[in-house]
Amino acid sequence: MSGWTSLTSADLLVSLRVPIGWDALAVDESTLQLQGGAEADDYRPTVTLEAGRPEESGRDWFEAFTSSVVPELAAEVPGFDLIGTSRSTLSSRNAQVFAVHARRDDPAGPLPPTSQVQAWVWAGSHRMLAISASTTTEREAVDLPVFDEIIASIRLLPPRPSEASELS
Amino acid sequence: MSATTQDLVHFFSYRTGVSIELPVGFESVTEDESSVTYAVLDEDGAAGPRDPQMHLQVVGEFEEDATDADRTAAVRALADGFAGVDGELLGRADRLVDEEPTATVTLRRPDADLLLHLTAAAHGSRLLSIVASTSEEAMLSSYDDAVASIRFIDL
Numbered sequence: 001m002s003g004w005t006s007l008t009s010a011d012l013l014v015s016l017r018v019p020i021g022w023d024a025l026a027v028d029e030s031t032l033q034l035q036g037g038a039e040a041d042d043y044r045p046t047v048t049l050e051a052g053r054p055e056e057s058g059r060d061w062f063e064a065f066t067s068s069v070v071p072e073l074a075a076e077v078p079g080f081d082l083i084g085t086s087r088s089t090l091s092s093r094n095a096q097v098f099a100v101h102a103r104r105d106d107p108a109g110p111l112p113p114t115s116q117v118q119a120w121v122w123a124g125s126h127r128m129l130a131i132s133a134s135t136t137t138e139r140e141a142v143d144l145p146v147f148d149e150i151i152a153s154i155r156l157l158p159p160r161p162s163e164a165s166e167l168s
Numbered sequence: 169m170s171a172t173t174q175d176l177v178h179f180f181s182y183r184t185g186v187s188i189e190l191p192v193g194f195e196s197v198t199e200d201e202s203s204v205t206y207a208v209l210d211e212d213g214a215a216g217p218r219d220p221q222m223h224l225q226v227v228g229e230f231e232e233d234a235t236d237a238d239r240t241a242a243v244r245a246l247a248d249g250f251a252g253v254d255g256e257l258l259g260r261a262d263r264l265v266d267e268e269p270t271a272t273v274t275l276r277r278p279d280a281d282l283l284l285h286l287t288a289a290a291h292g293s294r295l296l297s298i299v300a301s302t303s304e305e306a307m308l309s310s311y312d313d314a315v316a317s318i319r320f321i322d323l
Contacts, residue, residue, distance in 0.1 A: 006266055006319045015180075015187055015319050091178035091189050155178050155187055160323070 004149075007034075008157075012051045014129070017153035019146060034150070036135075036143070045135035045143045047150055057125035059096075066098040066120070073118075079106035083115075092156035095123040099151065101144060103137055115140035117147040123156050179206055182323065184224045185291060186298075189317040191310050194220070202226040218282065218303040222314070228295035239290035240269040246288035246297060247271030253286070254278065258308075265289065266319050274308055285311040291320035 007024055008015045009032045018024070021037045030052065036045040054061055066087075074080050083101035090097060099119035104111070115137045121129040131151060135143035176189040179196055181204040190206055197205045197215060203225035207215035215221050227246070230239060244262070251257060255275040262271045270289040277284060285308055287298040300311045 006321075008319075008321050008323070010323050013323075015321055091176040093178075155180070155319070157180050157187070157321070157323070161182055 004153075009049075012049060012129070013157040013159065014049065014051070015155040015157060016150055018150055036146070039139070043136055043139070045133070045139065045146070047131065047133040047147060050130045050132075052128050052130065053126055054122065054128045059122075062096065062098075062120075062122040069098070069100060069118075069120075073100065073102065077102075077104060078109060079104050079113075081105065088152065090121065090123075090152075090154055090156070092154070093123045093127075095121050095154075095156055097121050097151065099148070103140070105137070113137040115144060117144060117151070119151050121151075121154065121156075127156070129154070129156075176317075179204075180321065181224065184226055184296060185294060185321050185323075186224055186296065187319040187321050188224075188314055190222065190314050194222070197221070217280070217301075220300070220302045220304070220307050222298065222300040222311070224296060224298050226294050227297045230290070230293045230295065232293075234293075236269075239295075242295050243269045243271050243288045243290050246295065247273055247286070250284075250286035250288065251275075253284065255284065258283075261312075265316060268320055270315065270318075272312070272315060283308060285315075287315050289318070289320075292322055 003020055004017045005020050006015060007018050011026060011029045012032055018034055023035045025033045027033050030050055032049045034047040038044050070082060081103040086099045088097045097119055099117055101117055103115050105113040114134050117133040119131040133147040175192055177192050177194060178189050180187040181199060183199060183202060184204055193208045194206045195209055197207045205223045207221035208219050209215055210219060250273040251260060253275060255277045258274040258276060260273050268289060268291050270287055272287040274285050281303055283302050283305060285300040289296045
């Protein structure tokens with residue numbers, strides 16, 4: 001991945017790769033925001049990662065959750081237009097990824113047409129990442145593959161040894 | 169065809185600061201204050217000398233005022249030592265991995281039908297050796313990929 005660089009969040013215990021020139025901002029202890037370089041229109045593609053825990057334990061919950069995501073987005077998000085969904089596995093802790101690619105174009109709303117990737121990384125009953133990435137639909141062909149590459153590059157780091165011993 | 173993440177398993181050691189992806193089948197075997205070993209275990213849960221294994225160790229510390237040139241020189245010197253190990257030298261590659269200097273030497277041991285994949289790397293204050301071995305030639309490219317996958321992480 002030439003032109004990319006590694007980035008680690010000590011708060012989220014996540015390592016990932018981003019294109020050189022992207023900025024990272026720790027919004028709070030559980031949220032990291034990445035922003036791409038501005039184009040001529042000053043718009044910057046944004047990827048937000050939020051660490052949390054699954055609402056319920058067990059893989060069955062995640063499977064049920066992923067089954068409900070698209071219908072809920074279609075019902076709740078004005079102008080939601082599904083591009084597709086995908087499933088993959090990260091190299092870390094057999095973490096499962098469910099991603100939704102979609103456009104959002106609500107002529108009555110204040111936002112320009114956007115193209116988005118929303119993804120959820122399930123790493124067992126105690127750890128989950130929610131990822132939201134957005135760009136203008138004009139830049140969809142360029143930015144969505146970048147979002148996918150960033151998500152695929154995610155490595156989940158284990159708890160620090162002191163924290164791990166506290167958990168055991 | 170390159171490996172996908174489904175074919176790989178990620179390991180990270182706070183002791184070494186190395187995040188690395190190895191083929192599925194590798195497990196973390198031992199870890200101490202300065203090193204960690206990953207290996208493919210046999211049916212008895214042990215790693216024999218001919219089974220694929222990788223040992224990462226912090227072998228030196230740089231002074232605070234060490235320059236990039238100092239660190240690169242140390243990597244090359246460590247790799248020169250690897251190249252002097254008894255055996256048939258198969259190759260050497262000096263390259264940047266995760267923007268840090270590394271040098272890898274591959275050689276075939278004459279006595280044990282064993283292939284060694286030996287890498288020196290510098291990251292921050294650490295000088296690292298990464299010693300991998302196998303009896304299967306095809307594993308050498310997997311070790312190349314593993315070294316290329318390294319991210320050096322200070323936490």
